[in-house]
Amino acid sequence: MSEHFLVTGGNRLEGEVVVGGAKNSVLKLMAAALLAEGTTVVTNCPDILDVPLMAEVLRGLGCEVELEGSEVRITTPAEPKYRADFDAVKQFRASVCVLGPLVARCRRAVVALPGGDAIGSRPLDMHQSGLRLLGARSEIEHGCVVAEADDLHGANIRLVFPSVGATENILMAAVLARGETVIDNAAREPEIVDLCNMLNQMGAKVSGGGSTTLTIQGVRKLEPTTHRVIGDRIVAATWGVAASMTRGDVRVRGVNHKHLGLVLDKLRLAGAEVTPEVDGFRVIQRERPKAINFATLPYPGFPTDLQPMAIGLAAVADGTSMITENVFESRFRFVEEMIRLGADARTDGHHAVIRGVPVLSSAPVWSSDIRAGAGLVLAGLVADGVTEVHDIFHIDRGYPRFVENLRGLGGVIERVSTE
Known part of the structure; x- marks a missing residue:
């Protein structure tokens, strides 16, 4: 048996999610x-x-x-x-x-x-x-x-x-x-x-x-x-980016917001209201995100694990963004899947140029790693119709209670088993 997700786009994420250990x-x-x-x-x-x-x-x-x-x-x-x-x-x-x-x-x-x-x-x-x-x-x-x-x-x-x-x-x-x-x-x-x-x-x-x-x-x-174990800053940031992409309002708990300083600053530049809290942070995005540039670097730089989420955000942002990958050379395989979803993107070496579109288009896509899988689900949330995300065992390796948490925020996602 294999499993895939069916993700229905168009819903604004709202509510609270608690992050587990890293x-x-x-x-x-x-x-x-x-x-x-x-x-x-x-x-x-x-x-x-x-x-x-x-x-x-x-x-x-x-x-x-x-x-x-x-x-x-x-x-x-x-x-x-x-x-x-x-x-x-x-x-x-x-x-x-x-x-x-x-x-x-x-x-x-x-x-x-x-x-x-x-x-x-x-x-x-x-x-x-x-x-x-x-x-x-x-x-x-x-x-x-x-x-x-x-x-x-x-x-x-x-x-x-x-x-x-x-x-x-x-x-x-x-x-x-x-x-x-x-x-x-x-x-x-x-x-x-x-x-x-x-x-x-x-x-x-x-x-x-x-x-x-x-x-x-x-x-x-x-x-x-x-x-x-300390809270998982990558999972926490994933929910923060999801809030920005869907023009939502999400409170993330269970993580030290100081571990995400640059990431939260980038969300602010994209037009989000970001409020640090004692055990997390809150992200509110009222309008379409603005295009911003990202470059992955070792901590305290922007995490390479969040590069797919950065591309997802750029894909629906107003304007043109440049994403530079300085850590892992094959992470841009994710861009090929985003193009299936209607993203206006091209790569050149370790750079990707993304011209934002208002809405992505649903299509079957395949995860190549944990973060790419989560990024594709986020992209499905801002696509028209129903997006099939395959090879979701990757997501299960890094995101606890992923479906339950996403549904709790108002996302529409279904896990489907096939022969």
């Missing part, structure tokens, strides 16, 4: 549980497909994992297994985040090269070079990342790009290394800060979270902890 944080926090023997509890976990997938990866490494509501309990043995096999890892990219913890705990790791979204090349060179500087040997062998270390020691590591994944893996390996590690040009995302906070709760000595330089004083042992 997908881009929870999976790394679950992996961090490998660093300490005993039971670690992660709360405010989103109800998305990737959480049980990560649970299967951890079970394959010898952990006991219990999922109950928004809570995950991970009991890590004294001697975890060090091999994350292909069947468990192939389904999603974030599975590679077990590499650093396994090298730290077991002094060796064999992790199958991960699968995930089709958004371009995301090599593991920086992950491997960082581990090598910490004293590990690391190669790609038979479709797996293989790493071994007789001992791990502190090092000065400068990333050529502030990669989130490389920062996380090197950080989690360094917390149990001997001596001091400094990671320069580290990723600054709020999800990195969340991981640093959890590691410190476990007894690590990490400073500089949220800055370009992380300093880690290695310790001999970590202890299990209980930690609450």
